Amino acid sequence: MIEPKKDVIRQTDAEAIRLAKTLIRAARFGALAVVEPGTGAPLASRVGVATDIDGAPLILISMLSAHTGALVADPRCSLLLGEPGKGDPLAHPRISLACRAVLLERGSADQVRAERRYLNRNPKAKLYAGLGDFSFFRLEPGRASLNGGFGKAYLLDRDDFVTGRALVEELAGSEQAALDHMNADHRDAIALYARHFGGAAGDGWIVTGFDADGMDLAALDATCRIFFPQPLQAARELRSVLVEMAKAGRAAEQER
Template sequence: MTEPKKDVIRETDAEAVRLAKTLIRSARFGALAAIEPGTGAPLASRVGVATDIDGAPLILISMLSAHTGALLADPRCSLLLGEPGKGDPLAHPRISLACRALRLERGTADQIRAERRYLNRNPKAKLYAGLGDFSFFRLEPERASLNGGFGKAFLLDRGDFIAGAAFVEEFAGGEQAALDHMNADHRDALALYARHFGRAEGGDWIATGFDPDGMDLAAPDATCRIFFPRPLQSARELRSALVEMAKAGRAAEQDR
C-alpha cells in the first residue's frame, strides 16, 4: 500500500509574510519570465526592480527588447527575486511572483510615482529613463511562491504582501519630501536604523522609500529593509514612528 503524498507546502504564517515582503522590497534586480509571441515558449531576462508604495514590483524596460514585446502581447509573466549568498545558492530564500504586466502611460500619476520611486532605488537609470523607447511597467501580483530555504515552501495570496490601494494615494503626496528631509538632515538616524534594526554594516545609507510597513534604505552596493514596530495606519504616523525608532536604537546602543 502506497503512503499518501506528503504536502510540502507549509501554512503561511507571519514569519513567511515578513520574509516575502523583505525579498520583494530589498530586490535590486530580478529574473523576468514572459511568454514569447508566436512560439508560446518561456522567455527570461534580467531586469532592474523597484516597488510601488503598496509593494507591487516596478520595472523599466526598452520597447525594443524581446521581453517588452512579449509583455505587450500577453501580460502574464513571472518575476523571480532573491539574491544568493555564500555557499549553495539553493539554500537562500527566493520568491516567484505570478503577475500581469501593466504599461504605465507617460505623464499619468501612476507613471510619475513609479518613475520617482524607481529612480530613487536605481539612480543610474536616470541616464536612459527619459528616452522615448523606455517605459515603466507595474507588475500586478496575483499570487506568489516563497521558498525560504530547504523544506520551507509557502504559497501566498496577493493580500499577504500587497498593501491596500488607499495607502498608495495617502503616502504618495508627502513621501518624497520626507525622503529628502531624512537624507539631507538625518543621515545619522538612517545609519542607526540600518545598524540596529537591519543588522547592516556601513554608514553611507540613504532612504529610498516609505510605505505603511516600513522603509527601504540603500547604500552604493546594498539595500536594507527596515520594518516599523507596527504598521502605520496613516501617513501622519510616519514622523512619530521614525522618532520612536531612533530613540529605541540609541538607547539600545548606549546600554551595550
C-alpha cells in the same frame, strides 16, 4: 500499502510573510519570465526592479527588447527575486511572483510615482529613463511561491504581501518630502536604523522609500529593509514612528 503524499507546502505565517516582503522590497533586479509571441515558449531576462508604495514590482524596460514585446502581446509573466549568497544558491531564500504587466501611461499619476520611486531605488537608471523607447510597467501580482530554503515552501496570496491602496495615495503625496528631509538632515538616524533594526554595517545609508510597513535603505549597491514596529494607519504617523525608532535604537546602543 501506498503512503499518502506528503504536503510540502507549509502553512503561511507571519514569518513567511515578512520574508516575502523583505525579498520583494530589497530587490534591485530580478529574472522576468514572459511568453514569447508566436511560439508560446518561455523567455527569461534580467530586469531592474523597484516597488510601488503598495509593494507591487516596477520595471523600466525598452520597447525594443524582446521581453517588452512579449508583455505587450501577453501581459502574463513571472518575476523571480532573491540573491544567492555564499555556498549552495538553492539554500538561499527566493520568491516567484505570478503577475500581469501593466504599461503605465507616460505622464499619468501612476507613471510619475513609479518613475520617482524607481529612480530613488536605482539612480543609475536616470541615464536612460528619459529615452523615448523606455517605459515603466507595473507588475500586478496575483500570487507568489516563496522558498525560504530547503524544506521551507509557501504559497502566498496577493493580500499577503501587497498593501491596500487607500494608504498608498496618502503616502504618495508626502513621501518624497520625507525622503529629502531624512536624507539631508538625519543621516545619523538612518545609520542607526540600519545598524540597530537591520543589522547592517557601514556608512552612507540613505532612505530610498517609505511605505505602510517600513522603509527601504541603500548604501551604494547594498540594500536594507527596515520594518516599522507596527504598520502605519495614516501617513501623518510616519514622523512620530521614525522619532520613536531613533530613541529606541539609541537607548539600546547606550545599554551595550
